[in-house]
Amino acid sequence: MSSVRHPRKNLSAWAGLIPFLAFCLVFEIIPVLVLFLGSFTDKQGAFSLSNYEKISAPIYIRSFWNSIQISAITAILGAILGLLIGYAIFQLRSTRLREILLALSDVTTNFAGAPLAFAFIVILGSNGVITLAFEQYLGLKLYPAFSIYSYSGLILAYLYFQLPLMILLIIPAFAGLRREWWESAHNLGATSLQYWRRIGLPILTPSLIAGVVLLFANAFGAYATAWTLGGSNITLITIQIAFTVTGEVLHDPGAGNAMAVISLLIMSVCIAIYHVANNRARRWAK
Amino acid sequence: MRQRHSIFQILLIGLFVTYMLIPIIATYVFSVATKWDASILPEGYTLEWYQIAFEHPYFSITLTNSFIVSFSAVIAGLLFIVPTTYWVHTRLPSAKPLLDMLMILPFGIPAVVLALALIRVYNFAPLARSPLLLISGCVIFSMPFMYRPVSNSLMAIDVHTLTESALNLGANTLQILVRVIAPNILPGILSGSLLVFATVFAEFTLANLITGASFKTFPILLVEFTKQDGRVAAALSVISFTVAWIASLAILWVSGRGRKPMEEALGAR
Numbered sequence: 001m002s003s004v005r006h007p008r009k010n011l012s013a014w015a016g017l018i019p020f021l022a023f024c025l026v027f028e029i030i031p032v033l034v035l036f037l038g039s040f041t042d043k044q045g046a047f048s049l050s051n052y053e054k055i056s057a058p059i060y061i062r063s064f065w066n067s068i069q070i071s072a073i074t075a076i077l078g079a080i081l082g083l084l085i086g087y088a089i090f091q092l093r094s095t096r097l098r099e100i101l102l103a104l105s106d107v108t109t110n111f112a113g114a115p116l117a118f119a120f121i122v123i124l125g126s127n128g129v130i131t132l133a134f135e136q137y138l139g140l141k142l143y144p145a146f147s148i149y150s151y152s153g154l155i156l157a158y159l160y161f162q163l164p165l166m167i168l169l170i171i172p173a174f175a176g177l178r179r180e181w182w183e184s185a186h187n188l189g190a191t192s193l194q195y196w197r198r199i200g201l202p203i204l205t206p207s208l209i210a211g212v213v214l215l216f217a218n219a220f221g222a223y224a225t226a227w228t229l230g231g232s233n234i235t236l237i238t239i240q241i242a243f244t245v246t247g248e249v250l251h252d253p254g255a256g257n258a259m260a261v262i263s264l265l266i267m268s269v270c271i272a273i274y275h276v277a278n279n280r281a282r283r284w285a286k
Numbered sequence: 287m288r289q290r291h292s293i294f295q296i297l298l299i300g301l302f303v304t305y306m307l308i309p310i311i312a313t314y315v316f317s318v319a320t321k322w323d324a325s326i327l328p329e330g331y332t333l334e335w336y337q338i339a340f341e342h343p344y345f346s347i348t349l350t351n352s353f354i355v356s357f358s359a360v361i362a363g364l365l366f367i368v369p370t371t372y373w374v375h376t377r378l379p380s381a382k383p384l385l386d387m388l389m390i391l392p393f394g395i396p397a398v399v400l401a402l403a404l405i406r407v408y409n410f411a412p413l414a415r416s417p418l419l420l421i422s423g424c425v426i427f428s429m430p431f432m433y434r435p436v437s438n439s440l441m442a443i444d445v446h447t448l449t450e451s452a453l454n455l456g457a458n459t460l461q462i463l464v465r466v467i468a469p470n471i472l473p474g475i476l477s478g479s480l481l482v483f484a485t486v487f488a489e490f491t492l493a494n495l496i497t498g499a500s501f502k503t504f505p506i507l508l509v510e511f512t513k514q515d516g517r518v519a520a521a522l523s524v525i526s527f528t529v530a531w532i533a534s535l536a537i538l539w540v541s542g543r544g545r546k547p548m549e550e551a552l553g554a555r
Contacts, residue, residue, distance in 0.1 A: 031403035119309035221396030
């Protein structure tokens with residue numbers, strides 16, 4: 001449009017953005033900046049690293065480590081299984097069935113939080129349907145080796161929303177693999193394995209990386225599922241941050257700020273990697 | 287490339303579908319079972335747990351509160367995000383990267399961190415721990431869900447020609463937006479609204495931390511019941527799942543009537 005060339009008109013065009021930018025500034029950017037600054041000041045308001053010293057206590061280190069571990073495990077497992085299942089769905093001959101499965105993924109990836117956690121308690125809790133069925137029909141006692149209220153249970157529940165997310169992310173990447181490439185490789189005498197190693201996987205790699213970091217971030221920020229399942233028995237960083245808000249005993253507000261800033265840092269790295277990988281993946285899209 | 291379906295492929299899909307459906311189906315059955323802890327099928331069926339849920343004093347309060355917050359977030363999205371997206375697409379393409387970035391940002395801020403930030407900054411009346419602060423947080427949190435479908439719809443139509451034709455016919459910006467652009471991107475607007483509604487309706491973290499007991503939402507009631515009475519918690523979960531199903535099916539129906547996003551994602555094959 002011509003408006004781009006007229007600085008004065010352009011200025012009035014920017015004015016149209018003011019309501020939205022003001023809203024973001026007031027309810028997103030300023031609060032996050034205040035949090036950031038707050039993490040570097042002590043109770044008197046002077047510059048200090050004491051908040052970061054506080055969160056080097058074992059309980060906080062363990063929370064970070066647990067969050068990173070759970071996020072990494074569910075991201076990698078979710079990515080590998082999602083890749084395989086995504087390919088199986090992509091290769092279906094029936095368009096209708098494929099659409100139904102994609103719709104199922106679309107719906108289930110949003111089923112996070114309290115209802116999902118409770119659904120897992122129904123099937124795998126200490127009196128869960130599957131727990132009892134295993135005991136009665138197979139003579140297998142799941143508890144106490146496995147528990148839905150612990151980390152192993154958390155992984156199973158997180159995978160429930162991680163898997164469909166990966167499937168939704170990876171299927172467009174499969175669609176980017178052109179039939180001609182397979183045909184050319186095949187005509188030149190390549191085997192299936194050679195095709196995947198030399199052509200298929202290298203092209204899918206950026207999408208896979210984008211998927212893994214997005215899944216990681218997805219799990220790292222999650223709170224409701226873990227809180228409903230394990231409550232305070234599960235030490236994740238999001239649960240520790242929430243404690244500083246709800247004012248549980250022994251939780252210092254300054255430590256909350258510092259934990260939040262480090263979490264934001266980890267999330268930003270994920271989003272940045274996702275952005276770069278996703279742009280790379282899109283090169284093959286058209 | 288496409289050969290016969292292998293056993294491995296069918297097995298994978300079968301396991302996936304089972305994993306996705308069993309928790310949901312079990313919760314639905316559990317919510318109407320009299321007793322279900324000794325056999326593969328419940329001993330009897332009852333609607334008692336629903337009755338207890340409905341009669342609970344907080345049931346209608348929390349449901350109303352959740353509807354208030356969800357609808358407010360949808361309306362704020364329609365008032366803030368749709369016009370802004372249109373504005374950037376037509377008048378200010380140079381601001382598109384900025385807008386894209388602002389819309390990715392909420393994904394990078396965990397809900398607990400957003401809640402903490404909002405509580406720390408707005409610790410004075412009348413905003414402190416108010417439903418208004420909760421709604422604002424929900425708008426930020428659900429922004430990308432409105433932006434994506436609307437932005438995609440705008441890219442799919444010839445928004446410049448439509449805008450210029452309307453301008454030549456003497457329409458002002460509001461008229462163009464409401465009477466020309468909105469009808470053309472209606473599937474995107476509807477999908478976005480439904481997505482925002484469903485996400486905010488299920489939102490527990492922001493509500494629990496920002497307003498908590500002073501303005502309880504439906505998911506807060508659900509979490510309380512998981513610790514008190516599993517049967518009633520199941521009934522509440524079913525209601526929550528059903529809202530999500532209805533919203534998702536409506537999105538699929540709406541976007542299916544516009545263009546076919548599924549087929550698009552799979553390429554023309």
